[in-house]
Amino acid sequence: MSTNNNISKNNKQGKNKKPFNPKDPKNVKTNTFWVYGLVILGIMAIQLFLYPSDSSKETTFFKFIEMVRNNDVKKVEVINKSIANVYIKKDKKDKYEELKDRKKDIFGPDFSFQIGDMRTFDQEMMKLKKEGFEIDPILKTKQDWVGPILNWLLPIIILIGLWMFLMRRMGAGGGPGSQIFNIGKSRAALFDKNAKVNISFKDVAGLKEAKQEVMEVVDFLKNPKKYTNLGGKIPKGVLLVGAPGTGKTLLAKAVAGEADVPFFSISGSDFVEMFVGVGASRVRDLFKQAREKAPCIVFIDEIDAIGRSRSKGALQGGNDERENTLNQLLVEMDGFKTDAGVILMAATNRPDVLDSALLRPGRFDRQIGIDLPDLKERKAIFEVHLKDIKSCNEVNTSYLAEMTPGFAGADIANVCNEAALVAARGDKKCVEMEDFNYALDRVIGGMEKRNKFIPPKEKRTIAYHEAGHAICGWFLENASPLIKVTIIPRGMGTLGYAQYLPKEEYIVKKEQLLDRMCMTLGGRAAEKNTFDKISTGAQNDLDQVTQMAYSMITVYGMDEKVGNVSFHAMSKDSFHKPYSEKTASMIDERVRELINTQFERAKSLLKEKSKELELLAERLLEKEVLIKSDVESLIGKRPFPIPAHEYHEEE
Numbered sequence: 001m002s003t004n005n006n007i008s009k010n011n012k013q014g015k016n017k018k019p020f021n022p023k024d025p026k027n028v029k030t031n032t033f034w035v036y037g038l039v040i041l042g043i044m045a046i047q048l049f050l051y052p053s054d055s056s057k058e059t060t061f062f063k064f065i066e067m068v069r070n071n072d073v074k075k076v077e078v079i080n081k082s083i084a085n086v087y088i089k090k091d092k093k094d095k096y097e098e099l100k101d102r103k104k105d106i107f108g109p110d111f112s113f114q115i116g117d118m119r120t121f122d123q124e125m126m127k128l129k130k131e132g133f134e135i136d137p138i139l140k141t142k143q144d145w146v147g148p149i150l151n152w153l154l155p156i157i158i159l160i161g162l163w164m165f166l167m168r169r170m171g172a173g174g175g176p177g178s179q180i181f182n183i184g185k186s187r188a189a190l191f192d193k194n195a196k197v198n199i200s201f202k203d204v205a206g207l208k209e210a211k212q213e214v215m216e217v218v219d220f221l222k223n224p225k226k227y228t229n230l231g232g233k234i235p236k237g238v239l240l241v242g243a244p245g246t247g248k249t250l251l252a253k254a255v256a257g258e259a260d261v262p263f264f265s266i267s268g269s270d271f272v273e274m275f276v277g278v279g280a281s282r283v284r285d286l287f288k289q290a291r292e293k294a295p296c297i298v299f300i301d302e303i304d305a306i307g308r309s310r311s312k313g314a315l316q317g318g319n320d321e322r323e324n325t326l327n328q329l330l331v332e333m334d335g336f337k338t339d340a341g342v343i344l345m346a347a348t349n350r351p352d353v354l355d356s357a358l359l360r361p362g363r364f365d366r367q368i369g370i371d372l373p374d375l376k377e378r379k380a381i382f383e384v385h386l387k388d389i390k391s392c393n394e395v396n397t398s399y400l401a402e403m404t405p406g407f408a409g410a411d412i413a414n415v416c417n418e419a420a421l422v423a424a425r426g427d428k429k430c431v432e433m434e435d436f437n438y439a440l441d442r443v444i445g446g447m448e449k450r451n452k453f454i455p456p457k458e459k460r461t462i463a464y465h466e467a468g469h470a471i472c473g474w475f476l477e478n479a480s481p482l483i484k485v486t487i488i489p490r491g492m493g494t495l496g497y498a499q500y501l502p503k504e505e506y507i508v509k510k511e512q513l514l515d516r517m518c519m520t521l522g523g524r525a526a527e528k529n530t531f532d533k534i535s536t537g538a539q540n541d542l543d544q545v546t547q548m549a550y551s552m553i554t555v556y557g558m559d560e561k562v563g564n565v566s567f568h569a570m571s572k573d574s575f576h577k578p579y580s581e582k583t584a585s586m587i588d589e590r591v592r593e594l595i596n597t598q599f600e601r602a603k604s605l606l607k608e609k610s611k612e613l614e615l616l617a618e619r620l621l622e623k624e625v626l627i628k629s630d631v632e633s634l635i636g637k638r639p640f641p642i643p644a645h646e647y648h649e650e651e
Contacts (some may be wrong), residue, residue: 044143048600052539056085057098059111065124067111068133077109083119084137085109108180124181189265189356190293199253204375205384207247213368214238214251217343218259221295224341235365236333239303240347242370245410248347251370252299252617255345262296264289268305271325274641279306279325287332287342303346309355310330326355333363359455372408375401375504381409385416399433405502445497446490454489460621461527462487466496466619468526470518471499471609472602478515485616486625510558513548517598518605520545525602526613545598549591559590609635 064086067073072092077085077564088110093099097576099110107606115121121137128135201211220227220234227234232650240248256263271279290298333344346364348354358364379401386395404412418439423431442448454462466485473479478499487496524538557564562583570578577584606613611637619634632638 033142056112059086059113061113061116061124064111064113065128067134068128069131071133073135076135076650077352078115078121078137078139080141081139082115084113084115084121086111086113087533156558179292190262190289199250199257201254201258203384204247204250205380206373207251207370208377210240210251210368210370214255215258215368217297217345217366218255221259221261221297221341221343224295234341235343236362237344237364237366238347239351239359239364239367240370241351241367242349243372243408244346244349245408246370247371247409248349248370249301250409252345252347254303255297257298258575259297262290262293264293264296265298266298268298268300268302268307271306272322273511274429275463279321280328283325283328283332290342295343297343297345297462299345299347301347303358304348304350304353306350307346307354307358309353326358328356330363372406378404378407378412381412382416385413389416389420390430392432394433395431395436396433400440402501405504411443418442441486441490444499445486445494449489452489454495459487460617461531461535462496462537463617463620464526464530464613465523465535466498467613467620468522468524468537468602468606469498470522470616470626471613471635472519472522472605473498473528474612474631474635475605475609476515476519478509478512479519480516481638482628482631482639484625484627485620485631487620488624510552513552513558514598517545517595518602520548521595521599521602522606525599525606528608529603529606530613545595546591549594550587552594553587553590559594561590562587 052574064073064084067088070092070093074087074089076087079085082559086095086109088099093110096110125135125137178425201215204211217235217238219481224234239282240251242248252265256265271282286298290296306322306329308322308326310323310326325506328419349366351359359367378399382397382400386397398553400415404415408417415436416439419431419435422438426435428435466487470482470485480502483499483501485496485498489495490497520541521538523541524534527534529537552558553562555566555568557566567578579587615634616631619630625628
């Protein structure tokens with residue numbers, strides 16, 4: 001019941017708060033830079049007052065004597081026995097060309113000159129007096145006290161300014177954490193009623209189970225009595241785990257948009273600074289703000305930046321800044337004093353590196369796995385993205401979902417955006433299915449390079465290589481059926497590729513893996529059968545086959561000699577091998593035997609289907625792109641039923 005009281009109390013406090021008024025003098029913050037500016041302006045004003053800007057014209061001592069003899073001089077001021085300032089009578093100023101651009105009533109002397117030797121100057125003045133000219137120099141002494149002060153004060157001001165600039169930059173230049181004395185403050189962005197997020201659960205396609213879990217978290221804060229009356233406790237933490245691009249951050253944005261409670265959002269890297277103790281200080285400040293706004297949600301994106309396992313950083317010492325930050329986070333989540341009404345959400349795509357103390361119940365009570373979308377979810381994601389795109393009626397989202405196996409939500413968004421750009425490049429009024437097909441090819445294989453010159457011999461080798469993949473996939477029952485094959489060069493060094501339609505399956509049998517291995521080796525087998533030579537074009541195929549063979553033997557236990565063993569978990573420790581040297585030698589030998597067996601199998605199949613291989617390769621050289629209907633017209637229909645599922649690509 002104490003939890004309910006705290007939540008209701010905080011709600012009342014939030015209602016009684018007055019809205020922020022920027023015109024209120026109490027809310028106006030004084031910027032220290034205005035103070036510095038006023039001080040500098042004051043120094044400049046004093047300097048100008050004591051030493052007004054001298055707009056006088058330079059002259060010589062001999063011209064000055066001539067002015068006196070012409071009875072044009074009103075008075076002469078001698079400053080510090082070094083400079084003489086000459087004032088001309090108003091009615092005589094028109095005689096001098098130098099003074100025509102000056103106002104007659106301007107403040108200050110009209111001419112000035114360097115005296116040089118004061119004794120010589122006095123002698124000349126005495127001569128003028130004897131000649132009858134009444135001119136009496138006025139001696140003045142001016143002390144420059146601002147200059148010496150600035151000489152020692154200015155370097156100090158520059159050093160202070162440089163120090164402040166560096167502190168601001170190290171505080172990441174903006175927001176509350178950028179100020180000198182606020183470097184330990186949290187930089188979390190607050191989303192509340194005044195700054196509401198315009199994303200809801202309707203904008204998140206797929207992720208049905210994950211949305212239900214997260215919506216329940218929102219319901220915890222909206223209706224806490226529903227759960228606490230039965231003795232239940234509100235979860236303290238929810239961890240979103242999934243591959244990159246699956247929608248973890250988008251789901252958190254939807255929570256911020258749906259929840260009627262304050263939502264703090266911050267990245268895990270925002271806690272890490274070069275100063276010791278800053279990360280822990282920001283964690284404390286974040287939870288302090290959260291307690292003041294409770295009930296609320298705190299979201300930390302990419303929490304693995306601060307939540308890495310402490311045992312893995314033992315070589316760095318116990319005072320590591322990241323460890324201190326993690327320790328403070330652990331205490332804030334479930335320490336001696338408990339927080340009521342504050343739920344922590346976090347997202348990561350690397351749960352394996354997180355500290356076990358962070359993952360235990362009482363801290364992250366719930367872990368929500370977000371997987372890659374299946375066929376239905378991909379269709380729903382396409383429909384969400386197509387709402388913002390002017391697509392033609394012919395666009396089939398079911399077909400697009402089948403074409404994108406293994407695509408995450410971010411990948412699908414990229415395909416839709418690329419299709420819109422392609423249509424705009426062609427000055428179309430709506431996005432057609434052709435544009436989506438082009439976008440898929442570009443995302444899977446890279447940008448087309450039709451102007452890239454390939455010698456005829458190499459192009460022929462590429463055509464037979466890709467045709468070898470296609471024929472093996474066409475006549476092997478457990479291999480994925482062909483959908484498209486092309487020999488158009490694309491980005492990232494791809495000289496050709498083939499797309500397949502694989503089954504959507506969760507377990508794979510040994511026979512299926514062997515057929516896929518045979519299909520992957522079909523390209524090199526076609527080169528060997530046709531030209532009796534092999535090329536470097538099979539490098540990507542060999543990578544896939546080698547990885548598949550080692551996985552079959554050391555992970556899935558699919559070899560009779562090695563046995564039903566799996567070294568997957570133990571092989572993560574790079575310092576110790578999980579098996580002996582004798583077993584390692586046996587594994588290497590069995591991998592080579594397995595790959596060689598499937599390579600010979602592919603060669604045998606392609607010899608049997610040599611006519612079909614030649615037909616397909618020659619047509620590829622002619623058209624460069626072949627789809628399933630073209631292949632059927634050349635070599636007949638595939639002798640196995642076609643699963644209505646998804647695509648896969650093989651290079």
